[in-house]
Amino acid sequence: MQATRVGLVPLVCVGEPERIKPHDAARVCTAQLEAMGVSGRETVVAYEPVWAIGATEPAPAAYVVEVASRLREHLSPGTRLLYGGSAGTGIFANLAGAVDGLFLGRYAHEPRQLLAVLGEMAA
Template sequence: MAQPRITLGVSLKMYFGYQQTLAWSQEVAAIARVHPAIESGEVRLFILPSFPALPPVLEAFAGTKVVVGAQDLSWEDNGAWTGEVSGVMLAEMGCGYAEVGHAERRRYFAEDDVQIAGKLAASLRNGLTPVLCLGEPGQGPAEAAIALCRQQLDASLNQAREQQLSGHIILAYEPQWAIGAATSAPDDFIGEVCHGLRQFSGLGNFTFSVIYGGSAGPGLLSRLGNRVGGLFLGRFAHQSSALKTIIDEAAALSRQPQEASWPQA
């Protein structure tokens, strides 16, 4: 599948209840059905609801170009893993994406490099596009952030390499210090780090795209221009009207020359 010019993702985390998730999904689906950039594939939108809402959300977006995925998955495909959800089941349901390695999973659920690598491999093994979250805990220079993200990526690919897997991976750069903050990280900082992440290559039979998350909202994509491949959105997309604004920004950006805003190497 050809990769879009701009990728937008929304994780609903655990903010919405069941009915609120369905109402929001229906509103966004109505937007997606008539938005030229979504329909043409220039802008790809994926939605990650809570596990119990996956079946009706998949139904809400049926007939649109929006792809539904999960906020987590097990590193195993089946077996005695109480409370876990496998990539096999997610793929069977019709999911296309799986989020892996979010900072909250690392911090609150003690997910380590081995578990994250297992989940990334499980995603690829089952035909799901991993949304691999990378980011440094504290604010510092862009060069340090890039170096740490490279270490995280290397560790996350270990099992996929061992299993000789391949596929496309979305690198969601989310500096941990910007998650839940009042504003995103500084624009120039985001641009510099995402440009650095785009240079990752030679890490196996994988292709990468880079999106930014961490208090991302309306206006950010227009300011960043082509320095980023899209956004990973949270609470600032809880209003469907705000998400519509961001989709419009992505559509405008997709019509610009692709390398116009990137710094020279």
């Protein structure tokens, strides 16, 4: 990936367009990573199902955990994996170590919500 050759750490976003079984979702995301040439720990990967973007409820935690666990099998050790978009308060704890952090969307626009999410992650 050209960005890493010039000292940048790329943030690569992946996600399946429609709700499918978690193992199939992981396969779609893995194909996206391969198409972009993502192979090493010099990249941060943000995962969110496209069908959950802008939805009133995020994807179910069990679904995200399963997809993230399968993605980890494909990623190099040490690659940071984030869950993104509709992630807000209460989400990080429910992901039970499956992801390294959150890629916040609308929850980062409101300072109180952002502080609440950061407080949960620091605990």
